[in-house]
Amino acid sequence: MKVLKWWWGILLAFLLLGAARIFLPLPFANEIIIFSIYTMGCNFLLGRVGFISFGQPAYLAVGAYATAFYLYYFGTNPYIGILLGIGVGLVVSAIVGAFFVRLRSDYFALVNLALAVIIFYLMEKVLAKITHGDNGLWFLANMSSTPVLNLGKPGDFFIFIFLVAMALWAFYKYLDDSLFGACCLGTKINEDKLRFLGYSNYSIRWMAFIIANTTTALAGSLYAVYFGFVSPAITHPARAADPVVVTILGGVGTLYGPIVGSIAYTGMKDLLSGFIANWELFIGLLLVFIMLAGEKGIWGTLDPYLKKAFYRKGTVPK
Structure with missing residues (x-):
């Protein structure tokens, strides 16, 4: 019966994402899927851990700019750019999260918003020589064709992000049904009882933070590859x-x-x-x-x- 639930869930997610392509224009469908990946991390933090984060644009920008820097200055393979964005997002999330998850939810929300403001200012002003400030980085023409799925083509890109979204959905479904997911919910509902059972609230929150914001960085990388352009507007506090x-x-x-x-x-x-x-x-x-x-x-x-x-x-x- 549990396997049946999994298959029904995957089928429903497949139909929801597939409907976006069938009934909507391709650019619109691509935007929706990227946005849904962007939201998955925030949904996990808020729904499972109880942390509301207004700093997601910061982690989105980390992934986007990591990919953009690679494709603009160093290489041409978008797949490598995406992997680099994920890696940088994971490292930044691990470092920042080690401090942020010690805070309560209201302070957590504010400090993440402050991080988004800092990243925005860095990309727009401080690092303007390499980010080109408000003009942004244009690298669509730099990307090389890739075998099997050419991410430079909107149709192939849709298939790729569709598969990525399905994999992420299955991953979060697994987390929700796992012991770790139960512990995340426990730290949200009753952290004292979870501590009594021998679990570390800090470690659970830190891991959840890393998972959620690495997902957000992945969305940033996909955004960068799809548009072939990244500017500081991606992390503007107004979009927090x-x-x-x-x-x-x-x-x-x-x-x-x-x-x-x-x-x-x-x-x-x-x-x-x-x-x-x-x-x-x-x-x-x-x-x-x-x-x-x-x-x-x-x-x-x-x-x-x-x-x-x-x-x-x-x-x-x-």
Whole structure:
């Protein structure tokens, strides 16, 4: 039965991501999947560990600029650039997380926001000679063709990020069902009891922080390769709340929340911005409604009804 749940979950994630390609223009579908990967880390931190982070743009920029520097100054293979972005993101997350996870959730949110501001200032002003400041780094023409999937082609790139998103979904599904996932939830709900059982709250939070923000750095690398361009705007503090908004919109702590939230947020942004200048106001009102309705988000609201519709009585998964 457990294997069946896994396959149903993978099939549903496959259909959600596949629908983005079938019913939406290719550039829009690529943007949605990158955004959903970007949100996965924030969703894990907020839903499992109870940490709200307004510093995700900082880790997004770490991955994006690591990839951009390689492709602009050193090499041409986008796959190597992506791996480099993941590696740098992992190292930065491990170093920063060693200090940040000692803080309580409110201070944690603020110190991460401060990090995003610092990274933005570094990329825009201090390191302007190598980042080219607001003009950014353009390297699309530098990327070489790659075998099997040529990431320079939007169609091949979609297949690649589709597979990456599916792998990440399966990974987070595994984490949720694992002892580590239970410990993450334990440190959110009752850290004293977890400590009594012999687990280190600090180590659990640190590992969760590394996993979440390495995922965010991966999203930054994918962003860089897809657009062939990176500028300090990627880490602008004004966009610090975006992944948090998408997480709440999709459903905090739900596996499908990042996908559903990304589709809803990106769709509303592109649709409303053509008619309403201050489209963020509509998103804000929608979030207020969701919070007042029970904080479940879109997927959290639909989930019970979908379970009743697709599972026989007595076989509904927990």
